[in-house]
Amino acid sequence: MMDEHRLAKAILDPPSVFDTPQDVLTDEHLTTPQRIEILRRWEYDACEVSVAEDEGMPARNGETLQQILQALQKLVGDIDSSETPPTKQGGLSREALKRTDRKA
Numbered sequence: 623m624m625d626e627h628r629l630a631k632a633i634l635d636p637p638s639v640f641d642t643p644q645d646v647l648t649d650e651h652l653t654t655p656q657r658i659e660i661l662r663r664w665e666y667d668a669c670e671v672s673v674a675e676d677e678g679m680p681a682r683n684g685e686t687l688q689q690i691l692q693a694l695q696k697l698v699g700d701i702d703s704s705e706t707p708p709t710k711q712g713g714l715s716r717e718a719l720k721r722t723d724r725k726a
Contacts, residue, residue: 636661
């Protein structure tokens with residue numbers, strides 16, 4: 623089990639704890655719900671960067687967002703992208719990430 627301080631830091635700022643979304647998947651100290659929450663946060667942050675790029679900030683590589691979505695799909699199966707908030711940032715809701723095999 624991951625210590626509480628590191629878990630809290632990972633949820634607030636995933637890249638400060640993990641180099642890649644794949645690292646979240648392979649961390650043996652995390653439960654599946656913790657992995658999903660960390661990746662959800664990372665996905666939201668990546669979407670915010672995308673919005674900033676659309677508004678004129680320098681572009682970054684969108685590869686991280688793709689890696690996050692692929693990692694989430696490994697955990698929950700298909701992602702229901704219609705379950706997103708009506709904001710520029712979007713982000714995936716918890717409903718969008720319900721495990722398709724219902725073993726959450």
